[in-house]
Every structure is written in C-alpha cells, then in structure tokens.
Amino acid sequence: MKLRPILSLLLIVIFMGSCQQEEPVGPWFGNGVHNGWADQSSVVIWTRLTKNPDMNYGGTPFVPLNVEQRKNLNKSRNRDSIHSAQIPEGLILEDMEGACPGMEGEVRLSYHPEGLSANIVTTGWMSVDPDKNFTIQWELEGLLPGTQYKILIESRNIGDSGVFTSTEGAFKTALEKESIGDLNFCVVTCHDYDRRDDSLGGHRIYPAMASREPDFFVHTGDIEYYDKKNPWAMTEELMRFKWDRLFALPFQREFYANTTSYFMKDDHDALRDDTYPGDWYGTVSFERGIEIFDREQFPSHDKRYKTIRWGKDLQIWIMEGRNYRTRNRMPDGPEKTIWGTEQKEWLFKTLRESNATFRPVISPTPIVGPDRVNKNDNYSNSGYQTEGNEIRAFLNTLENVFLINGDRHWQYVSHPEGTNLWEFSTGAGSDIHAGGWSQEDKRPEHRFLRVKGGFLFGELIRKDDTVMLRFTHCDVDGAIVHVEEFEMGT
C-alpha cells in the first residue's frame, strides 16, 4: 500500500515535466471518448477536441466565496461579476487549475467488432461543434448483439489532409433476449473533482471497477456538482469547465473510454441542489442546464429513459428524475410527480411485459429509503408520498424487481419486512464525499448500512437450471463490504 504515495510523487514529476515541455497545440482528445445508451444494435459515441492533451495540472485555484457573496452573485445573474469574483485579475479560465479548453478541428470515427478488423466502418471527417463545447456525437446502428466493439477516433486541423492524433475506446452491445450467460455490472453515484480521492488520478472507484471487468456500468447522476466551490458554476462557461476537468482525470478517462456506459443525471449536474423546472442558478436556467447535460456533455437520447434487455436473465430500466417533474414545493397530491405520467405508465407496462428473470430498476434517487426527514426531493420523502405510495404498491405486486438508487451519500440495502421491495443504495463515489446519515441509525428495514463511499457490483451467475443475481457493495478500492444473493430456478 505504500506504493501509492511513491507513485503519486512520480506522476507529479512526470506531469510537471510534461507541462514544461510545451505540447504542440491540438486538436487532442484530452477528454477521451464516452459511449451511452447501448442496446443490442445501437450505441451513441461522444468525444471532444481539446487544445492540450491533458488538463492544466499546474493551474491557479479559484478564489473561494463566502455564503453572502454566493447569494449575491447568484441573484445578480451577471456573468462578469460571477467570473471576476472567482478568477484572479489578469487570468483567464485556461489559467485555472484543471482547465482543459476545447479546440476546433475535424474528427472521424472507425469501429469494428473485436478481432474482425476487416469489417471496419469509417465515417467521413466532421467538424466538432464550437457551440457545443467542441463536442461531437455519432449514433451507430446496425450493430451485432452481445459483441465487443473497438473504436478509433482520429483528429486533424480543419483543412489538413493528414491525421494529427487519435484515441481509442471499446464498448459492448447488449445480449439478445434469448442469450444465456454470466454477466456483471457496476453502479455508482455522486462524485466531483474536488472530492476525488487520488489527487492526480481521479476517483479510486474507477480502477477498482475496471479490475472487475464489468459488461456495463451505470452512473446514477451527480457526476459533477455545479453548486460547489472551485468554482461555483453559475455560468455556462464554468459548468463546461467542470466537465472538461472531470473528464480529463486519468482514471475517469480510461474507464469511460473502455466501458459500456449509461449516464443518468440528478440535481447537481442538472443545475443545483434539489432543482426542478423553472429554477435558475446564476445566469443558467433549469432548461438550459438540462440541455447542456442531455444534448452536449453526454451521449444523447431523445427520451431520457430506456429499458435494455441484457440476455434472458436480466433487463434493466434507466429512469429520468429531473426532466419530467413538477415543482418540489407543490403540496403533495395526485398532480405532483417526479417521473411524469408518460414515464411512469411506460415503466409499469414494460415491467409487466418483461419475462426477464431479474429486473433491476435504476433510479437517480431513492424510492424506498429511509431518507432524512428534512429532504423533499424523492419518493421516500413525505413531499412525494402520493406518487411514492402508488409506485411502491405497484412494485410490491412484482417478483424479482430490484431498485438501485444513487443520490444518497451512504450505502444501504433496504427491505421493509413483509414486502417484495428491495432497494440498494450505491453510496458516494469517495469516502470524503460520504455522509448525511448516522452509522448508529440502523432502522428495521436496513439489512445493511455503511456511511462510506464505494460502488455496487451486480453479478448474474447461471448454473444448470438455476440463475443467481448477487449484489455486492464494495468500498472505494473494491473490497467487499456486503453481499445479498437471490436465486431462481428456470
């Protein structure tokens, strides 16, 4: 274990060396490549062109703000005041710690099933969109199910004929409905740059998850926090700055490039704490915040919810918790909603129709809880009791449906006695980010409670005529802290 400080020191020396070497101006792939929404035949690929190959490790930290200053700047809705209060005079965003500015340029994508390079498909050259933070996306269709794909993205300056540089990645398409086979997946929540637990690498959960070679991973949201310091991101530029920096972290970059991913959002990466339609944060409206997440910084999908069959034994549901909700302050009643009528009816219908052996429903926020009494943002809070009761009553009529949630910064397994309800809270993405519940406050419905960070690991294991779904809570380094197993004969 002593190796880590030595390795970090070595990395600092290497990074400082590379900062001084003056890399040629890009277009580089400082944010790597992401994928999203994979099913049996399609996936969305995302990348961004950057001026430098890596973030600005030696940059200047943002000026801290006190509560009063934050309140006033938020109210002011004035971009220049928000920036000048946090960026020291004479400096620009590119000078700040972690900056990874974008750059115009052209890219082309090549992909093929692993081991079948003769089947390579290469797109034409296309420009990244400077109005969308120099990002670009491709929706690939007609893919083979249950297949590992390799991807290569090349960059060049506009009008150049040669290739400047390239980046690689991989993803796997979902298994066909009839396919039988072992599978595993990881689910995480809540982390940000400031609360990373490896200063140069990023979050330790990423190498820990990678070592388990997940078939896919789900991030339940709060991937970054706009409304936290360094900087308080009350403008679009500062919001983008936070994504550019997070995606440049080596652990994140390596993991996202090579893992089939489903990215969900929650309040802090939509706009701010407990946000809902009509809200503002500084100069940014809720609607614009949603657009930045859904249409620019992450692989896009028209509807923000989807169910994906992963073979005979597993079907997952990805739920959207911000876009369709009513105002949190509304009095509770039949009109008050988080999922919205259309998404809720879709969930009920698709769950009823599904014959998958196990059916995890993944939600950004809890449905069963318990949660703190002072919160009013999710189904386990009294402010959403009417719709929460309706959903819990419906789920209670089904077998082998498992709820997995993010948002809460502690790990738990909740199973109210005499019900079919099981809820697994993944816990925050680092120990420093954990909290919000007391370790001593173990309630009757808690089968497991741990106020620490980590991730949830799911495994589907088939033996002859039985199939098992095992949920393992792991700490931030991947050590096992709790296991629940469910077995079904088929």
Ligand SMILES: [Fe+2]
């Ligand atoms: Fe959070």
